[in-house]
Amino acid sequence: MKHQLDFEKPIAELQRKLDELKQHPQAHSFKEEIERMEKKLEESRRQVFSSLTPWQRVQLARHPKRPYTLDYIQLAFTDFSELHGDRLYAEDRAVVGGFARIQGHRVMVIGTQKGRDTKENIRRNFGCAHPEGYRKALRLMRMAHKFGLPIITLIDTAGAYPGIGAEERHIAEAIAVNLREMMLFEVPIIAAVIGEGGSGGALGIGVADRVLILENAYYSVISPEGCAAILWKDRSAAAKAAEALKITAKDLFELKLVDEIVPEPLGGAHNDWATTAATLKERLVCHLEELLKLPTSELLKKRYEKFRAFGHFLEKPTAPAAAEAAAKSA
CATH class of the missing domain: 1.10.12 (Lyase 2-enoyl-coa Hydratase; Chain  A, domain 2)
Known part of the structure; x- marks a missing residue:
């Protein structure tokens, strides 16, 4: 193999x-x-x-034989009709999307797409979107909102493209607008991390009512190599960084940053595309049907509360504060 x-x-x-x-x-x-x-x-x-260690799961998430967005669309969705362009600058092939059906439900499906070989990776920019990719995604989501279609996003990117051209065309602004608009769309949104979930590049299509993650995928503010280069001044410490970052599906679920872990076949998704896609489809449909039952006002309220609840932490009280608390309880 x-x-x-x-x-x-x-x-x-x-x-x-x-x-x-x-x-x-x-x-x-x-x-x-x-x-x-x-x-x-x-x-x-x-x-x-x-x-598996966290670093080994990162390696599995990056496996070149792992199914990508278009593979899941082919296996889990029907009647896919791809839409192109952001109507502002250009077509970004690192982001794909369009109308589709999943078990009878009409949806707008959007995802980041990597390439299988060097030629396709160059064409897809290794799955790293430019600003026009996020603006294309936003255009499709606005269309879904207009027609009352649920939105499903599939995330698999190392991050947004960090080049000069992307900065000149305001990559940070494009992602920020997506975050704001996705919080306000009056249709159900489900995001699934199917491989790499890198930083703002992933979050740019990741604000959702339900966030799912495949068992061997990861979701992180920075890559393990980038974290190792900053903290240990050595990219070879990536395994140590992966452990410290708490980026595996299990860690994220325990931290309540994702809503469900979607199991993969033994050996990883790359060993059995059909079973992985069938499992993901079943979970997407289950969450979609739950969300479709909610009134719009409750849907938006729960989405807001979900993201406001992120980032809770415990702080050890100082000695005087601890003594005062003990006195009050007595």
Whole structure:
């Protein structure tokens, strides 16, 4: 298997040996050996993927064979009709979107899209959107609001493009406007982090009534490498940074920054696109049908309260304050 991660190599080696044994002309003579190896392979896979470190999950989120936005649209949605351009500057192919249906519900689906090879990555700018990408997304969301269509966004980007051209065309302003407008749209919004959720680039289409995250995806204010370069002056400390940042699905759910973790097949989404897409579709539809039952006023109220609740922290009281509190309670 190409594009093996370090922790996947022992599993891949076992799989290779098993395949060779099955293809042997006298394979029927090795029935017991094949069964034993299949059990060993399953156990090895379970052991490895049940104890992944945060950095290993980041590596899985970036796996080049992982399904991307257009793959999920093809597998989980129907009647997709892509729309192009921001009507202000240009077409940004790092952001894709358009009308679609999901299990009978008409929706507007929008997401960030990476490329499969060098040529497509250049065309898609490695999934890093320019300002016109966020303005295109906003144009489509305004259209959804106009026609009363729910909005579903699929997030998979290392971040917004940080180049000079993006700064000249006001990337920060484009993202900021999206944050403001998404908070006010009177239609249900569901966001799903399907791979990388990098900084404002992800948040630019991530303000939603429900935020889901795939089991091996991550959502972070900065990449582990960027954090390591700042705090430890060494990008090789990325594994340490990934641990400290609390960016895995489990950490984010415990911090109440996401609403649900969508499980992936054993071995990661890249090993079974169809099952991953079916699971994601089921959860999207479930949340969508719940949100469609809410009156608009309650929908907006809950969305506001959701984001206002972020960032709570505990502060250890000073000695005098602690003594005063104890005296009052007595």
